[in-house]
Amino acid sequence: MADSAAPQSPAPRCGRGFFARGSEELAQKLLGQRLVRVLETGERLAGTIVETEAYLGHEDRAAHSFGGRRTPRNESMYGPPGTAYVYFTYGMHFCFNVVCGRVDEPVAVLIRALEPTEGLATMRRLRGFEPAGGPPGVKTGVKMGKARADTLLCSGPARLCQALGIDRRLNGIDLTADTRLWIEQARRGTVPEALITRTARIGVDYAAEWAAKPLRWYLTRSAHVSGRR
DNA sequence: ATGACGATTTACT
C-alpha cells in the first residue's frame, strides 16, 4: 500500500569516507545534505545545509588551527574526519564545524546555514521566537523582540546551533556514530555546481589576505543563507 | 593574574 506517508528506506548517514577529504571539496559536497539532531526528548530536528565555509588549517590565518595552534578549545579539529567541532564565541554563541581531512590535520567545514525541514516548532522555541512556558498564541506578557520569519531560524552559524540545541556537549562527538547528531546523504546526491555561489568568508576580516579567498559556498537560490543579499 | 578578543546576533539611531 503506497500512500504519501509510506516509509522510505532510511536515508544513509554520511560515513568516514565522506568526510575524509579536503575542506574545500567537503564544503561543496555538504551543500544539499541534511543535518539531523535528536534531542534528549527523542524529538528529531533537521535541516538541509545551504551554506558552508572551508577552513584550511595551519596556513589559513582565519582558522583556529592557524600556525599549528593546538589548544583544549580546538583539539577536536585534530580528530578523525567526521568529528564535530563545536566552539563557543562572543560570550554567547556556539558554532558547529565538521572536521575533515586526516587525523592530526586540523581542517574543517563551518556549517553556516540550513533550510529547516523537521521540527520547526521546536526550533522556534529554542530560538526564542515564542515565549517559554506556553503554546503559540497564548498571551504571557513576555516580550518577543526578535523577528520570527522562518528564514531567520537557521540562517547563520550561531542561529542554527541555537535552533538545533547544539552546544559544547556535542563538541568532539563522532558524527558517523553518535545518536544525537549526524549528517544524512541527500537522495538527490550532490548539488550541481550551477546552483552554487562561491564568495569570500564572513567575519574573518582580521585574517589579512586570507579574508578575501573564496572559501564560502551557498545555494544561490536559497532564502535561508546568512547575511544580506 | 590580567587583558584583549572573537569563524555572531540583535537592537537601535
Add this chain to the structure above:
DNA sequence: GTAAATCGTCATA
C-alpha cells in the same frame, strides 16, 4: 549605518 551583549580562551607577565 553603529554599538551592545557577554564570557571562555589564550598569550603575556
